[in-house]
Amino acid sequence: MADQQRIHPVSDIESPPQASPTAPLVPVGSTKSDHVNPVQQHQPDNSHGTAPVNHTRTPKKRRSCWCRCLCWTLSIILLLIVIIGIIVGILFLVFRPKLPDYSIDGLEVTRFNLSSNSSLSAGFDVNITARNPNRRIGIYYEGGSRITVWYNETQLVQGSIPKFYQGHRNTTVLVVPMSGQIQNGTNLLASLQQQQLQTGNIPLLLRARQPVRVKLGSLKLPEMKFTVRCRLVVDALSANNAIRISRSSCRFRFRL
Template identity: 55%
Template sequence: MADQQKIHPVVDVEAPPLPPPPPPATAPLIPPGSSTSEKGIPLQHPPPPLQRTLPVIHSTPPKRSCCCKCLCWTISLLVLILIILGATAGILYLVFKPKLPNYSVDSLRISDLRLNLDMTLYAKFDVKITANNPNKKIGIYYEKGSRLSVWYTETKLCEGSLPKFYQDHQNKTVLNVSLTGQAQSGSTLMKALQEQQQTGRVPLDLKVDAPIAIKLGSLKLRKVKILGDCLLVVDSLSANNLISIKASNCRFRLKL
């Protein structure tokens, strides 16, 4: 085999020499933006905190509706009316010093107490009541529609009404009221009354429901009601005899 020819580069003697290659780039010892101490030691500063920008929400004040204003005015007006009424009531109380009338049962007489053919119990009571008005500046009108009734346990024996009249200041009025009525299950009721009469103590309940009107000076006020409850204990239920009232406990209240 023939020898392979080798090609060698030819050096040009007259060509100028090539410049030396640049030195490799090195990182600076002190990063930009940092400071050094007196000894030249770089001081590290913490990176600044991230700042988040929150969206700005523009709120507008709520608008009052006409209904809200109307409600506020109504409540304010009601409060004002209540204050005026309270002040007026306080002034009237101090001027007139009202007192509740009181009543007492003076006597009770049974005109009739018998069994009917239909086995109902017929009763007729005559009651004498004293009504006392202790007020110095207040008169009382007793109106129509009053009810006065006598009960034994839970059974109404008879019923009547008070007369219509006017009672003046510091006045006592004696009222004679007749009460009549019929009760069912007469035989059973009569037997229970006779057994109770043998003990000498018969409990009766006298109930009062009287509409009245108050007079303050020359002013007549609206109607109110006097409700009363008198627990009586009598010795007997003999007809046409004056019955002795052994105990009486009356309570009255005013209903507006």
């Protein structure tokens, strides 16, 4: 009876079976790459020993320093422009500058004849009137001036204005002698005669380039140059005859 009541142990069927040490860690039907750590997938391959590239950025301090320098430079330039404008405005209000006026009042032909070698010898005396309408501004006419008279594209004569000082509200009349030598003057003389027969007058162009110094009160400004262009229409060009100027107009321009 004792043998019949002996209890034999029975294995627990509800506990899960233990995995075999040789069982694969990857489930059936899936690849190993499907369960790789995503962080490890994006790591660069450093198997060849190459160092990773680090992208550096320009420091913000350099950029801000450059911007400050540019702002300071623009501010200084703007300030200088404002100061110069104020000074010019004050000078304009004090001196009330006006441009001088020039006119050609007379032209005398002293020589205009052909030589034996067909060159044309010309000589003019030009009466120039210069007016300075300013109350507090004087004009120094410096040396180195050049005056020329042209017919079409041919220069007939040239001369220069002597040095002198023109005071306030002054009118000065100058007689400027001019001379020239034109090669192959036969063709030029024939063209002048034909022009006179067809129209009854001859157009001329007078050009002047004069260096001057302007005096504001007791202050002398640096030397500058001005140019004058005068268009003339005369009735003839012949020696020892009275030349009448039918039209005359001049333009004046300063050049620093």
